[in-house]
Amino acid sequence: MAVSIDPTARVADGARLADGAEIGPFCTVGPHVEIGAGTRLISHVNVTGHTVLGERNTVYPFASLGTPPQSVKYGGGPTRLVVGSDNDIREGVTMNTGTEGDHGITRVGSGCFFMVGSHVGHDCTVGDHVTFANNAVLGGHVQVGNNVVFGGQAAVRQFVRIGDGAMITGLSGVRADVIPFGLVHGHFAEVVGLNVVGMRRRGLSKADIHKVHRGFEALFFGPGTFRERLEAVAAELGDDPLIGQIIAFIRGGSRPLTMGAKRGAQRAEP
Template sequence: MPSIDPSARVADGARLADDVEVGPFCTIGPNVEIGAGTKLVSHVAITGHTVIGERNVIRPFASLGTPPQSTHYRGGPTRLVVGSDNDIREGVTMNTGTEDDHGLTRVGSHCFFMVGSHVGHDCVVGDHVTFANNAVLGGHVQVGSHVVFGGQAAVRQFVRIGDGAMIVGLSGVRADVIPFGLVHGQSAELIGLNVVGMKRRGLTKADIHKVHRGFEALFFGEGTFRERLDLVAADLGDDPLIGQIVAFIRSGTRPLTMGVKRAALRVAS
């Protein structure tokens, strides 16, 4: 049976795995499902049609599954699905989806959500994503895996963040960020590649240099951006990392954060 503190409130209909721990003063709604090994430390609120995976640790005053902060929400049974092995720190908030999208907010596994971070309605967040304190996503944002958000970074609605990108703290992201991109500033200018993140994922020097070559050709080569994109696709598109960047750009329907500055490439160990 789940371990439930006497001060907690678990509504009829909630489904908790046998080894779930529910600490003091937590509240769990009737349409909530919580997987094995998950621990609610204290003062956690989980409501709505929400599924929490296995082995998550959710700390005080986190609020998951609340209705979307959208004037267009019509009260439907939209959902929040959170994966496994996440560390969700104090004051984190995640909303369910809206009827005007897929009705689903989805968060992956092995993510770290620091104090006060927020996942808005209809967002999709990949695996191994880090949100530093007070990093926030507007509605309908798509985030790839292995992305890092610095403290108080903010992403506007409908933006896509590619795999392996780094959003420096205090940046305001208003346009799509390519995979492995490094963005910084009030308007989140693309200043280079997330070399540190690439190295931490085990990419070789040769891999990183090849991605840097593609980056230079895309954003600082001759011709229009479309011409440069086609040239990079033809010359380097067989490389899986470059191909991922090309595919990301071609699949976009909204503006792309463009390179404005050459950052020094540091690959040495």
């Protein structure tokens, strides 16, 4: 299937377009861009920098992908943006390349839905099947797992990790790491429960969800310090794959953890 380029589009020499790629009216494609088979730029899309778009992505008007990082430390180097396949990238979405001070790359997975005005900052890693509602934004160096959902106008500060299957409700400001399957809410976000709807959609059984809830309750609202609760849950329930994933996520962090909102639980570093 041949490449389709509208006469009003501008594709720089050096750009690599796979069979079936479609470049719509008034799009601009830079010289270091690679666009995969079946990916469509609808119109007025800017793809620049050292950017790779995988296969079968659909990018809507006024999205801008691969622009330089919004960082005062960026020195102009050939850092990269790599986007997977089968993503739906709606109007006004922005994604920046990485910085020299990190790994120099921003990565976005496959099967994601980026609604109007959402933003992926420099050096972020976004997993597969992640949903960004309108105007949800990530600061630099954020790590997002698979199957995460961000509500409208949610904002995540730099260097935060979001675990698999978490749900960040609209208007939430996330300042610290969020456990896998956590449900986070609030202007200064706190964990208010588990993303049970998301767990059901992933096909988890009722027994699995109850077990994770039991571990969650013990971890965030049991007696003792947070470190004591973590070790107790790990000893009792750590062999369960889902709870083991939560434990490993917490132990793998070096920054504060978003803590529970109920029963006076305190924020603490893991």
